[in-house]
Amino acid sequence: MTEDAREILRVTDLHTYFPVRSRGLIPRTVGQVKAVDGVDLTLNAGETLGLVGESGSGKTTTARTILRLIKPTSGRIELDGQEIATLSQQALRPIRRKAQMIFQDPYNALNPRHTVGTIISAPFRIQGVVPPGGVKAAVQELMERVGLNPEHYNRYPNEFSGGQRQRIGVARAVALRPMLIVCDEPVSALDVSIQAQIINLLHDLQEEFGLTYLFVAHDLAVVRQISHRVAVMYLGHIVESAPRRVIYTAPLHPYTHSLLSAIPIPDPTIQRNRRRIMLQGDVPSPIDPPSGCVFRTRCFQAQERCAVEVPPLTEIAPNHWVACHFPVAEPPAGTGAIRVGSVVADASPAAEAAAAAAAAQEAASVRDQQIPR
Amino acid sequence: MNQGNGSPDQRFLAIQDLSVAFSTEDGLVRAVDGVTVSIERGQTLAIVGESGSGKSVTAQAVMGLVDRQAAKMSGQIWLDGEELLGLSPDEVQKLRGSQMAMIFQDPMSSLHPFYRIGDQIVEAIQAHRSVSNSAARRETIEMLKKVGIPAAERRVDDYPHQLSGGMRQRVMIGMALINSPALLIADEPTTALDVTVQAQILELITTLKDEFGTTVILITHDLGIVADVADHVAVMYGGRLVEVAPTGVLYDQPQMPYTLGLLSSVPRMDRERSMRLEPIPGNPPSPITLPPGCVFQPRCTYTDRVPDGACATVRPELLPAGPDHLVRCHIPTEERREISQEVLRLLAGAER
Numbered sequence: 188m189t190e191d192a193r194e195i196l197r198v199t200d201l202h203t204y205f206p207v208r209s210r211g212l213i214p215r216t217v218g219q220v221k222a223v224d225g226v227d228l229t230l231n232a233g234e235t236l237g238l239v240g241e242s243g244s245g246k247t248t249t250a251r252t253i254l255r256l257i258k259p260t261s262g263r264i265e266l267d268g269q270e271i272a273t274l275s276q277q278a279l280r281p282i283r284r285k286a287q288m289i290f291q292d293p294y295n296a297l298n299p300r301h302t303v304g305t306i307i308s309a310p311f312r313i314q315g316v317v318p319p320g321g322v323k324a325a326v327q328e329l330m331e332r333v334g335l336n337p338e339h340y341n342r343y344p345n346e347f348s349g350g351q352r353q354r355i356g357v358a359r360a361v362a363l364r365p366m367l368i369v370c371d372e373p374v375s376a377l378d379v380s381i382q383a384q385i386i387n388l389l390h391d392l393q394e395e396f397g398l399t400y401l402f403v404a405h406d407l408a409v410v411r412q413i414s415h416r417v418a419v420m421y422l423g424h425i426v427e428s429a430p431r432r433v434i435y436t437a438p439l440h441p442y443t444h445s446l447l448s449a450i451p452i453p454d455p456t457i458q459r460n461r462r463r464i465m466l467q468g469d470v471p472s473p474i475d476p477p478s479g480c481v482f483r484t485r486c487f488q489a490q491e492r493c494a495v496e497v498p499p500l501t502e503i504a505p506n507h508w509v510a511c512h513f514p515v516a517e518p519p520a521g522t523g524a525i526r527v528g529s530v531v532a533d534a535s536p537a538a539e540a541a542a543a544a545a546a547a548q549e550a551a552s553v554r555d556q557q558i559p560r
Numbered sequence: 561m562n563q564g565n566g567s568p569d570q571r572f573l574a575i576q577d578l579s580v581a582f583s584t585e586d587g588l589v590r591a592v593d594g595v596t597v598s599i600e601r602g603q604t605l606a607i608v609g610e611s612g613s614g615k616s617v618t619a620q621a622v623m624g625l626v627d628r629q630a631a632k633m634s635g636q637i638w639l640d641g642e643e644l645l646g647l648s649p650d651e652v653q654k655l656r657g658s659q660m661a662m663i664f665q666d667p668m669s670s671l672h673p674f675y676r677i678g679d680q681i682v683e684a685i686q687a688h689r690s691v692s693n694s695a696a697r698r699e700t701i702e703m704l705k706k707v708g709i710p711a712a713e714r715r716v717d718d719y720p721h722q723l724s725g726g727m728r729q730r731v732m733i734g735m736a737l738i739n740s741p742a743l744l745i746a747d748e749p750t751t752a753l754d755v756t757v758q759a760q761i762l763e764l765i766t767t768l769k770d771e772f773g774t775t776v777i778l779i780t781h782d783l784g785i786v787a788d789v790a791d792h793v794a795v796m797y798g799g800r801l802v803e804v805a806p807t808g809v810l811y812d813q814p815q816m817p818y819t820l821g822l823l824s825s826v827p828r829m830d831r832e833r834s835m836r837l838e839p840i841p842g843n844p845p846s847p848i849t850l851p852p853g854c855v856f857q858p859r860c861t862y863t864d865r866v867p868d869g870a871c872a873t874v875r876p877e878l879l880p881a882g883p884d885h886l887v888r889c890h891i892p893t894e895e896r897r898e899i900s901q902e903v904l905r906l907l908a909g910a911e912r
Contacts, residue, residue, distance in 0.1 A: 378610035452784055
């Protein structure tokens with residue numbers, strides 16, 4: 188995680204659109220679902236980038252497009268310096284060694300008719316890799332490493348609990364020591380007591396093997412636990428990205444503020460006395476996104492300019508990127524125990540601009556509500 | 561909020577020694593094992609537990625939704641002075657929807673995809689009250705407005721698929737509340753929703769509860785939601801209640817090692833991030849092969865505090881540990897308090 192760390196992934200202006208076809212004898216394309224609409228991101232070796240957003244934000248499509256499980260409409264994906272956005276499936280096969288995926292649902296991600304041994308050894312077979320000591324020994328070592336009993340090599344997935352199945356998925360993903368692992372909501376289907384086990388496991392494997400994670404999740408508390416940097420997506424766009432500490436202590440985008448304030452804190456005294464921002468309505472349709480800023484229809488900061496001018500993703504402080512005309516430079520609502528970090532307080536021009544916006548916000552007496560309970 | 565001292569029916573809802581078991585090919589599944597808990601009118605009780613803890617089956621038993629052919633049930637459920645388990649299916653049917661209603665994680669489990677939402681709510685009204693079509697429709701539109709459906713006059717004629725997930729959840733809540741039930745059971749009502757929509761729905765449930773004086777049983781795995789809305793909390797594990805307390809007490813002085821473990825395994829946004837989480841080791845037990853002693857014993861890190869390995873052999877009782885506070889654990893209360901305060905201090909120690 189140093190400044191000069193090697194770049195593993197660079198995504199530039201990525202678009203993934205899905206056609207909407209009319210019904211009838213001769214279907215015509217009548218629109219596009221703009222699932223990913225101009226995403227830029229980079230990942231350095233040994234780093235974890237948390238990609239957060241609500242359903243429909245495009246975070247999963249982004250992740251799957253990066254692995255070329257979905258073909259991008261346009262844009263560049265450079266994995267370890269090699270452009271892969273336009274490669275054929277055949278040309279991609281050797282690349283797959285470098286990037287693997289851990290899925291959300293440990294029940295559907297494992298073939299129920301294959302033994303654990305077959306599942307975890309699949310990457311070796313497919314890539315034609317013979318580890319020293321043989322595949323079985325390597326697989327059993329992996330099983331041990333992820334906390335499974337190596338003697339269960341010949342068991343089937345249905346004999347394991349959800350948490351153990353996710354360990355199988357993790358073992359399969361790290362089998363070939365890939366550079367990049369895309370984790371798509373890896374703990375959200377698990378029980379609370381098991382989530383922490385898997386997060387710790389991912390953390391330990393990262394330290395041991397120097398893995399790089401793109402960690403896609405909707406749970407901001409989980410993302411904070413594991414990520415070095417966090418990018419927030421909304422309706423196909425990255426609206427804010429920053430180092431972890433900055434996102435959680437000094438967010439600037441109104442959407443990031445709303446997300447942070449919406450997560451209930453497991454402490455009744457704190458939770459019932461928080462100031463909370465209530466967003467109105469739901470995420471708009473990605474077929475017909477709002478003009479200008481995509482968040483403006485639910486934003487408490489929105490003004491006329493937001494409807495006409497798309498806010499560009501701008502580096503407002505070192506490594507802190509925001510796409511907003513009227514960023515909110517206040518501590519996040521209700522996470523009272525956290526102070527505003529010094530990181531952003533020092534970034535004077537940005538902070539000034541944002542402070543002015545904040546003053547304007549107060550004057551307009553916006554909709555963020557005090558909810559007394 | 562504890563056992564009703566032999567007169568359970570004095571509380572608005574009193575569950576007495578409820579057990580539900582299903583026989584399966586693999587053996588007897590003891591889904592719920594001797595649950596005793598009660599609520600005062602107008603209060604919110606959260607039942608917290610992981611998958612397989614028996615929290616949903618407990619709620620289904622109250623609603624009369626457990627298949628009496630498939631399940632062995634025993635115990636009593638008193639709702640406003642009436643015992644429910646002894647009622648005939650027809651009698652329970654009359655109470656369901658009028659006296660008590662339930663909302664689910666998936667709104668499509670309550671909404672019929674082929675019928676307009678308005679017609680479905682009108683049907684719910686007319687099933688329990690003789691109201692004219694036009695009056696029922698007016699009432700439906702009023703309720704849709706109350707649960708925050710914009711342009712309710714127009715939306716009333718929508719089909720469920722025309723609404724977003726959050727809107728469907730609102731419609732389902734509206735349908736559940738249309739006959740002003742005294743008891744609302746919400747089974748993971750926001751688990752499928754985004755956090756910003758979850759905040760809206762929790763706010764809505766709280767507002768409506770205050771307006772109608774509804775008693776709420778909230779079933780969830782999320783300790784943040786419990787902290788937000790519950791008056792009392794019942795923690796379930798392996799089909800049994802393991803700790804029952806007022807919400808403030810549960811978070812300030814949790815005593816059952818499982819509750820402590822849950823509180824330690826959740827990453828908290830309001831605290832300085834610690835490098836590692838403290839998960840509960842192991843996996844939840846299978847409801848077919850429950851441990852003979854304490855159900856939590858195989859995962860508990862404090863069993864050495866109890867002499868003679870009693871945790872593995874003797875089943876602990878749910879006993880008072882303070883005012884309104886019940887705990888099922890062999891460790892003496894004093895010692896549990898010390899453990900609890902130390903764990904909480906460690907957790908808070910990560911602060912700043």
